[in-house]
Amino acid sequence: MDSAISLRQVVKSYRRGRERVEVLHGLDLDIAKGEFVALMGPSGSGKTTILNLIGGIDRADSGAVEIAGTHLEAMSAGQLATWRSRHIGFVFQFYNLMPVLSAAANVELPLLLTSLSRTERRNHVATALKMVGLSDRALHKPGELSGGQQQRVGIARAIVTDPDILLCDEPTGDLDRQSADDILGLLRDLNRHHNKTILMVTHDPKAAEFATRHVEMDKGRLAEKLAA
Amino acid sequence: MRYLPLIWAGLIRRPVRSLLTFLSIFVAFILFALLGGISAGLAHVREASRLDMLYTTPRFGAPLPYAYAGKIAAVPGVTIAAPETMMRGYYRDPKNPIGVQMVRPDIFAAHDDILVTKAQIAAFAANRSAAIVGVGFARAYGWKVGDKVSITSATLSANGGRSWTFDIIAIAQDADYEDLPFFVANYDYFDQARLTDKGTINMVSVRTNDPTRSAEISRAIDALFANSPAPTRTISEKANQQSSTQALGDVDVLTRTVSSAVLFMLLFLTGNTMMQSVRERIPEFAVMRTLGFSDAGTLALVFAEALLLCALAGACGLLAAKLGLSLVRGKLPIGMSSLVVFSWTGMAIGFAFALAVAFGSALIPAFRIRRMNIVDALAGR
Numbered sequence: 342m343d344s345a346i347s348l349r350q351v352v353k354s355y356r357r358g359r360e361r362v363e364v365l366h367g368l369d370l371d372i373a374k375g376e377f378v379a380l381m382g383p384s385g386s387g388k389t390t391i392l393n394l395i396g397g398i399d400r401a402d403s404g405a406v407e408i409a410g411t412h413l414e415a416m417s418a419g420q421l422a423t424w425r426s427r428h429i430g431f432v433f434q435f436y437n438l439m440p441v442l443s444a445a446a447n448v449e450l451p452l453l454l455t456s457l458s459r460t461e462r463r464n465h466v467a468t469a470l471k472m473v474g475l476s477d478r479a480l481h482k483p484g485e486l487s488g489g490q491q492q493r494v495g496i497a498r499a500i501v502t503d504p505d506i507l508l509c510d511e512p513t514g515d516l517d518r519q520s521a522d523d524i525l526g527l528l529r530d531l532n533r534h535h536n537k538t539i540l541m542v543t544h545d546p547k548a549a550e551f552a553t554r555h556v557e558m559d560k561g562r563l564a565e566k567l568a569a
Numbered sequence: 570m571r572y573l574p575l576i577w578a579g580l581i582r583r584p585v586r587s588l589l590t591f592l593s594i595f596v597a598f599i600l601f602a603l604l605g606g607i608s609a610g611l612a613h614v615r616e617a618s619r620l621d622m623l624y625t626t627p628r629f630g631a632p633l634p635y636a637y638a639g640k641i642a643a644v645p646g647v648t649i650a651a652p653e654t655m656m657r658g659y660y661r662d663p664k665n666p667i668g669v670q671m672v673r674p675d676i677f678a679a680h681d682d683i684l685v686t687k688a689q690i691a692a693f694a695a696n697r698s699a700a701i702v703g704v705g706f707a708r709a710y711g712w713k714v715g716d717k718v719s720i721t722s723a724t725l726s727a728n729g730g731r732s733w734t735f736d737i738i739a740i741a742q743d744a745d746y747e748d749l750p751f752f753v754a755n756y757d758y759f760d761q762a763r764l765t766d767k768g769t770i771n772m773v774s775v776r777t778n779d780p781t782r783s784a785e786i787s788r789a790i791d792a793l794f795a796n797s798p799a800p801t802r803t804i805s806e807k808a809n810q811q812s813s814t815q816a817l818g819d820v821d822v823l824t825r826t827v828s829s830a831v832l833f834m835l836l837f838l839t840g841n842t843m844m845q846s847v848r849e850r851i852p853e854f855a856v857m858r859t860l861g862f863s864d865a866g867t868l869a870l871v872f873a874e875a876l877l878l879c880a881l882a883g884a885c886g887l888l889a890a891k892l893g894l895s896l897v898r899g900k901l902p903i904g905m906s907s908l909v910v911f912s913w914t915g916m917a918i919g920f921a922f923a924l925a926v927a928f929g930s931a932l933i934p935a936f937r938i939r940r941m942n943i944v945d946a947l948a949g950r
Contacts, residue, residue, distance in 0.1 A: 422864070
């Protein structure tokens with residue numbers, strides 16, 4: 342298997358007040374390139390923590406986090422930031438768009454970190470917005486868009502740098518069924534037709550049906566099963 | 570430039586708050602520029618005063634005999650001793666007071682900072698009722714060369730009149746103060762025409778050949794007349810200016826204190842605005858860090874935002890003060906505008922203060938961003 346994501350014996354704990362709570366207890370996880378994995382489990386089981394570790398915005402206490410051959414535990418904060426901007430696309434539950442920027446400007450944000458010219462950035466943004474079906478809303482502010490449309494902008498922002506991996510933290514958690522299905526269909530298209538490796542945290546079994554593999558988490562450990 | 574829209578977006582997020590902060594900085598820098606201008610003007614007064622120029626005046630108030638000027642000229646080290654006396658009066662209305670300095674032509678050699686030509690001095694010497702006036706008076710009263718001007722004075726003329734008429738033969742400028750108001754006329758004409766105090770003077774302007782010996786020469790002059798009925802008091806122009814600007818010196822301290830207070834107030838005000846702005850956007854900064862913005866990059870955005878706000882408002886305030894003063898300069902009391910100096914160097918210093926306020930106000934918010942944990946910030950903790 343050509344591994345995109347590999348976690349070995351990962352331990353992660355957080356300090357909650359005076360207590361130290363271990364969230365992940367020596368977790369092993371492999372995700373192949375081009376997989377669409379739904380990560381499910383009860384609240385507090387460590388799903389988002391896994392996403393944060395893979396995305397390089399948090400560090401494991403011990404163990405190895407290897408993404409497409411790169412060991413994250415050895416990288417500095419600056420190196421991780423650069424690496425994230427090139428290899429990872431994030432999709433958040435509450436979209437996390439900049440309210441004063443237009444949809445196009447929000448999508449352009451990750452491109453500001455590249456050496457692309459203004460024209461090239463505009464072309465990339467136009468392509469990303471076209472892929473999510475929002476070309477006609479490029480100049481709208483997030484407040485002028487529906488929840489589903491905002492999440493599409495969020496996805497466009499995640500894919501505009503053409504990353505290898507998309508990390509989605511409950512991307513449909515704030516949407517109605519129809520909008521959720523549209524977003525999930527979009528993610529499935531990105532997985533199938535653009536070969537994006539997707540790891541999606543969700544509580545919703547219907548959302549998980551769009552994935553090619555389900556991974557169940559329970560109390561910081563895996564209880565994996567194949568998607569139907 | 571590519572980050573400018575992002576920086577601008579941070580400022581227009583709360584437009585009213587940003588506008589009010591902008592106006593506060595704008596007004597504060599107008600005040601700062603005015604106070605700085607006054608401070609620079611006072612410094613200019615001190616710098617422009619000379620050590621090789623001495624003034625000999627009556628020690629006890631009674632006027633000095635005219636002959637003193639010749640005796641002073643004979644003191645070793647003295648190059649020029651120009652006698653003069655002051656006639657106080659007003660032009661048309663007592664609200665327009667004027668002191669007419671009655672001088673001999675050699676005064677222009679002593680006061681070479683008054684910019685007059687040899688031809689003008691010759692014309693002054695040739696015409697007994699000639700007068701040379703400063704730009705300040707000419708502007709204030711609309712005088713021009715060739716005008717006859719009547720000054721009303723308490724000094725009576727030989728025929729009992731109080732009106733003294735002069736012919737303006739030149740309008741001159743002082744080298745140090747553009748609009749210095751002065752009015753000089755012929756001593757001989759005045760002395761012959763006045764009813765009382767004939768043959769007396771109020772002051773002798775003395776130039777020396779060695780500024781380092783001014784104190785010694787002053788003592789020598791005063792020693793000459795120590796036992797006479799009209800003893801003298803001689804001091805250098807510098808000492809005279811220091812003495813007469815002592816009260817202004819206190820104003821200088823006051824302006825500097827108020828300027829400092831204004832800057833500190835600005836620092837707290839802008840710092841508070843930046844704190845609020847950053848606090849509200851912690852999740853947004855966390856998202857930016859998640860997208861790949863570096864620690865330094867996000868800090869730079871916070872500093873750039875504060876810089877843009879302070880630099881823009883500060884520059885506008887400084888320019889508004891400079892422009893405003895140039896517009897009202899003609900309406901200020903005579904000679905006042907020379908006391909406010911707005912040099913480009915002063916403007917640059919003001920702008921540097923604006924940048925310093927920006928930097929200072931962004932420090933604490935930047936520290937907060939620096940300490941931000943992305944995971945906690947994304948989770949709203």
